[in-house]
Structures are given as C-alpha cells and as structure tokens.
Amino acid sequence: MKELSIYQIDAFTDRVFGGNPAAVVPLDSWLDDQLMQRIAMENNLSETAFFVPTPERDDTDFHIRWFTPGAEVPLCGHATLASAWVIFNRLDWSADTIRLTCKSGLLSVTRQADGWLELDFPALTTESVPAPALLRESLAGVPETILHVPADTNYLVELADEAAVRAAEPDLRGLKALGNQGVIITAAGNNSDFVSRYFAPGVGIDEDPVTGSIHSVLTPYWVARLGRSELLAHQVSTRGGVLKCQLRDGRVGIAGQAAFYMEGRIAL
Template sequence: MTLPIYQVDAFADKVFAGNPAAVCPLQEWLPTEQMQAIAAENNLAETAFFVPRAGGSDAEFELRWFTPTVEVDLCGHATLASAHVLFRHLGATAEQLTFHSKSGPLHVRQQPNGRLTLDFPAQPPLPLHQHPEGLTDGLRATPLRILAGPDLIAVFDTEAEVRALHPNMTHLAQVEYRGVIATAPGSNDIDFVSRWFGPRVGVPEDPVTGSGHTQLVPYWAERLGKTELHARQVSARGGDLWCELRGNRVLISGYAVTYLRGEIEWS
C-alpha cells in the first residue's frame, strides 16, 4: 500500500524555518492506530490527515492531527500546511477552504500577499492564582503571572527571559495541561513573543504553535489595547504570525513552503 505524504514548513517563507508538519491526503480514513503509527514514524510535532467531507463541496474536508504519541483536538501549523498542500499541489481553486474538526469548522483563506489566514475559535485564558506542580522547576524560572486555557501560559516581563529558558522537560511533563507557553512583550514591530513546550504530549518544544495563539491573542489584545498583533515564536527555528482578534474568532496568518513530497509504503 502507498500513501502520499508532504512535509511543509508552516509559518515560514523559506525551508528550514517555521514549524514542519507532515500532511497525508486520504480518500477515506485509515484506522486510528495506523494514523498514530505514521505520526510516530514521522516524529514531527504533528502529522495531519484529511479526507473530502461526505456531502460537502470540493472545498470542505474532515481533518485530524496526531503528535508522535497522541491525537490532538486543534493544531494551527498543520492546518496551515494542509491548506498549502491543497492550494499548491492538489489543485484547490476555492478562495477559502473549510476543515471540519474536533474543534468545529476551521477556515483557511488565501491572501493576495501569499499568506494563508486561519480562522480559528478564540480561547481566552483565565488567571490562575496558584502555580501548578512542576511549573517553576520545569521552567527553571518564575513567571510574573499564570493563565490557564487548553495550555498553561506563563507570562514573563521581558523577551530576553523567554529566549533564555532551558526547561527541565521531566518536571514540565508533570504540569497537567496540554502544553506550557512562555510569553512576554516583544520589541520593535513585534507585539509579543512566545515559546511552547509540550513534553506531556510528546513535543518537547514546538517551533511555531498556531493553536497557542488562539489563547495568546485574546490576552495580548486586551493587555495592549489593540486587535491586530504581530507575534513571533522565538524557538530555534522561529516563525512570524500576523494575528487579529475578531469577536470570538482569531485570525492567524503566515506563509508556508513545501520541503518534500513522497510516498509512504507498507505491506
């Protein structure tokens, strides 16, 4: 059996930057354990699988995402990568694609400047007044404040503190959230920076995390008093995201570039 596979660097305008995602177009779903095995073999933060939506238009798909160890409910960069594959390689001509997922309908639109824009549900975080077990030892630093959404958000005073973090992943895996986001104000034209750590789901550090910005954008929009924000994830690979808070939705824009095309083979 063969299966097409693409690897795309999302939130990047050149290869070897941004966040690599594997994308596997399907005509029908494989067994969940088979998709999980493929994701483990790829050993990327996420592998996305999509199928045409039954009874839908040619711009509608069902979409699922897997880390090397678990299936997740929402992933930004692999959604961006899936849309890139459809637009760039599979002949999609619609201005907007809709992916139906465990997090509801997700839309991706092509922009004239070459960016792709994700339309995701906003997930505003709430203040947390007690540091969860493992957080301070895991980050090896004490944040100014803690917020809780699907991820735990640790807010620091400066970008330099976020860049300098060298987490203890064993301790950080004790934090009972999907991931831990460290964030701080940015500099120059960057409104805020972040890093995302997810040893609990098999991703020690994610290079650029679209889904994390569904939580970060509402927080920083309120704090900075603006709805349009330029964000940068300051991992080793790094990536830029142009974001907008629009009611209960977050628009997240970025570039994507294909790194490889191939086939998976198994008997």
Template structure:
C-alpha cells in the same frame, strides 16, 4: 505525503508538518504509526466530506492532538497547490469545530480559530513553578496550556524549564510569553507530555495568546514571534469570538508512503 515548513518564507525554518491526503480513513493505529515514523511535531490527515469541507485529524509522534494550527496551514497549502480545491477552505475537527482558511491579498494563508483566551490563575500549581528556571510575572491557563508571562523577550529566550517535571502537568502544555522587542509579543511552547520537548511554531496556542496580548496592548492586530531555534512569524487579529492567524508556507518534500 508532503512535508511543509509553516509560518516561514524559508525552508528549514518555521514548523515542519507532514500532510497525508486520504480518500478514506486509515486505522488510528496506522495513522499513529506514520506520525511516529515521521517524527515531526504533527502529521495531518484529511478526508473530503460530501459538503466540500475537509475533516482533518492531527497526530504527534506520541498521540492524536485535539488542535493544531501549523499542520492545518500546511494542509491548506497542499490542497490549494495540488488543486484539490480552491480557497476559501473549511476544515472540520471534532474538538475545534470548523476552521476557515482564506488566501489574503499579500499571499499569506489565514486561519480562523475559536477564541480561547486564557484566564488568570491565583495559585499556579507548585509543580509548574518548580519546573521553571525563572519566576513569572503571572500565570494564566486555558484548555490547552499554562500561560507563563514574563516581562521581556530576553526572559522568554532564556527560559529552560525542567521538561521531565512538566510532564506531571499533562494533559496541559506550557507556553512562556512576553512583549516582543521587534514584534508585538513573543512566545515559546513546551509539550513533553504530548509531543516533544519544544514545538518550533505553535499556531493553536495563538488562539489564546492573541486575545491576551490584544487586551493587554490595546490593539486588535498583532505580529507574533515564536522564538524557538527554527523560529516563525504569525500575523494575527481578533474579531469578536474568532482569532485569525496567518502565515507563509514553503514546501520541502513530496513523497510516497508504503504501508
């Protein structure tokens, strides 16, 4: 098992993910138990398929997750650094399809996601509004989360939603977002129903955040800050029906699991 800090150049920042390369699948119960034992946002497991692609699955401490960006970035790093395969790579996930990963000229690893732009919501659920400590500018949603839009980064940093109340919104999570003070936009991600209180850096939600902010700001390439306690930077762009999210990674741990 490898533990990788994703979307950062510094250890103890970004989002830590566990990566477990497999020759064959463990049982679902075993993978969930390993993820719970790790107690990280996600543990990624992958098996190489006959065509060279890597079938990937992600588990939070609570459940299997449909889509995870930072653990995919971490898995790509392990595959390349351990010489399992060379970039470009293809990951295959049941709910997302193929995710391509390339190494950019600047050394960052860049993932290709489906475009999951959120849609405006005329009447947000009262449970969401009641759980927020600050009234939003507007609310949108996609298949993953409610998008709560504020006018300033300071409001995003000050957000303190009632996490217990957010659980009633399951299976959707909640992302709060605003224009950035130094980057193009900033966000924080809360998911008490699916994984934990606040996710440090969430690659997958940028499949929705990037097209929203690209349209609002009138630009196709953006830099994003996820303003959690650990924080992380994501380098993003939109091309047609794909969203590209790049970041740095650094290894923290290499170990062996006994089951």
C-alpha cells in the same frame, strides 16, 4: 501493498528549514486511529495532519485531524496551514477559502492577495489558577498565579520580557510529568507585539518551533493588554516563525507563509 501520498511543509516561514515542519497525508477515507498514530510516530515531527473530503456536507470541504508522535490533539495551527498549502498547490483547489471541520469545530483557511494563508480559529479564554509546584520547579520566573486554557489543556505564563522568554531553559522531565498540559511562555516583544515559546513534552513535543494554535489564546490575551486588534507575533524558538494575528467577533485570524520541503509515498 497500499501507498499514501505524504508531504512535508515548513509552516509560518518563507524559507525551507525555518518555521515548523509538518507532515500532511491526504486520504480518501479514514485509516484506523492506531495506524494514523503509528504514522505520526514514524514521522517524528511535532504534528502529522490527515484529512478527508466531505462532499456529503454543505458547510465544510474537509475533515482534518492531527497527531503528535504521542497523541491526537484537538487543534493545530501549523499543520492546518501546511495542509492548506497542499490543498491549494498540490490538489489544485480553485477557491480562495478551504472550509475544515475538526474536534474543535469549524475552521477555515483563506489565501490572501499577498500569498499569505490566514487561519480562522476560535478565540480561547483563560482562567487564573495557582501555578503547580512542579511547573514552578521546572521553569524559572513562574509567578504563584498563572493562566490555564481549559479548552486546550495549556498553561499560559507571562515572563518579564523577551530576553527571559529567549533564555528560558525549562526542565523538560519536570514538564513531562505535567502530563498532557502544555506550557506557553510569552512576553512583550522588542521588534514585534509579543513573543512566545511552547513546550509540551507530555505529548511528545519538547519544544514546538512555531505553534499556530496557541495564538488562539495569545491573541485575545495580548489584544486585551495592548488595546489593538491586529498584532505581529514572533515565536522565538531556534527555527522561529512569524504570525500576523487579528481578533474579530470571537474568532482569531492567524496568517502565515509556508515553504514546500518534500513529497513522497508511504508504503503500508
């Protein structure tokens, strides 16, 4: 029998049962893709992160991959934050920065003086597209023209205000029929610069509690709208999360906290 360590961390929160829970599985070498997908399905969390050391490379420390219960994804913020917490606090990483490589390129996570962990992610652009009829039928308030994120297979929809974002009750079966297209809804915030929620039932996530990766597109979007480079964001799901976002040189800094929930062993 083979055993693997597994951790569950609540990301973008300072307390257990808040933020977004992620499973983290450190590896010495890669498992079969199908096995990693089955582990993610068994965990039944929005993401399970796997990473391996990369001592053969000078530009990175770990290679990281993320799986939802239904598919591998190219970029995930909260499970990267959770992985960094494990590396810093359980693998005794002494440096203040962790360098990661993934399908979306090079990333890093830096431990800040106040204990927050800051992700360094690419800034993602959008393009205007006609809103699919299925999306307009499944979610109230969607305008005829919305934004598409070609690098991350998401739609971005700005609603009238924070109340509309909080009150949204999309038809998840309709959104699931969009396939792997996730839907970000956002608005200016009452007690933050902007708020958001995220739905991706096509890849097994009805609603993600807090999604770091969508702030790679939300940050440049709201920086352009508000004219400031540093923004406070709230993802207003039931569990909720807080993120400090900064746009700089085509990259996005996304800072958050993390809370340890549990660790255990996977028996294979």
